[in-house]
Amino acid sequence: MIEAAPNLLEVRGVSKTFTLSAGLFRRDTGVVRALDDISFSVPAGSTVGLVGESGCGKSTMGHVIMGGLKADAGEIVFTDPEQGPVNLVGAGKQTLRHVRLNMQMIFQDPNASLNPRMRLFDLIAEPLVINKVLSGKALEERVVQLLEQVGLSPRYMFRHPHALSGGQRQRVVIARALALNPQLVVADEPISALDVSIQAQTLNLLKDLQQERKLTYLFIAHDLGVVNHFTDTTVVMYLGRVMETGVTREVFRQPLNPYTEALIGSVPRIGGHKRGRRVVSTGEVPSAAKPPGGCHFHPRCPYAQDICRKEVPALREIRPGRQSRCHFAETLELHGMTSEPASAPVPH
């Protein structure tokens, strides 16, 4: 019996481990705990940001939600309009096939997502044809409508992706993702591979489409400036664990976890002395195959005490709607974002 879910998507205690192998006989040489008991919720119609440095498990989370990777443990509950709450971990093939039509993923690199030999018409029509949704004139009309919705002229319909700019190609990816009218879109760093000049336009398009179609987004990003502007709630991850969650505005104004403070401190500011610095100041991310014991962040944390090396802090509710995984979350006075980030493409 699946517990009813007030949110469109609920990730409950999800773990995912990769076994690493090497050598001629592919000996197992270690494990990477890419997701370690991850829980968060995605309310319908909202945008949830999943943020953290490279290698913390963001893409793995996206793939586990979409079914490309299988979770080792936990539940992923999607509330389907027809079927009600469905636990995607362990659901039958038939149910999954139906539910997955309501979920689509957009990837970072539009070139990798689009077959260069296919014309735009076929690329956008493909999901509708495969799922036998439309054909003939109705299919053509729908492709024209999707092209227009993402700001591309229907005149481009019979061109190939190489004739388009990077930003236009990402618009085709978005049109293709929206073809089946999904409710949830998992966008994995959707603007990271684009020129800075077109990042804001692409974000604006995603926002407009969200309003028009009442979409729900899980927005994966490593750029905090973008997350600050684009998301309603934020989930901060570090080495496979959730470090902090909360309403984005509040998380950025007053973080409750030293890792979030370090991430915010690394964002370049307009007129600020940190302009140009793009990395967390306290060193490199440790190997995910050999994460530090206790609190994973302790070797880099300026507030670390003995207990941090020995005991894993639990993810706890510190204030209503605010969770943090830190032994000292109640007592530390951490710094938030005090001025506008210089790097963020600012949507209108």
Ligand SMILES: Nc1ncnc2c1ncn2[C@@H]1O[C@H](COP(=O)(O)OP(=O)(O)O)[C@@H](O)[C@H]1O
């Ligand atoms: N297929 C895989 N096999 C082995 N390790 C993997 C695989 N995919 C991801 N990982 C590892 O899992 C961790 C999380 O990766 P990923 O989810 O891609 O992080 P992010 O998207 O946050 O950069 C990393 O240590 C990465 O090397």
Ligand code: SF4
């Ligand atoms: S538990 Fe300790 S090491 Fe971890 S973030 Fe808090 S103070 Fe830093």
Ligand SMILES: [Mg+2]
């Ligand atoms: Mg990634």
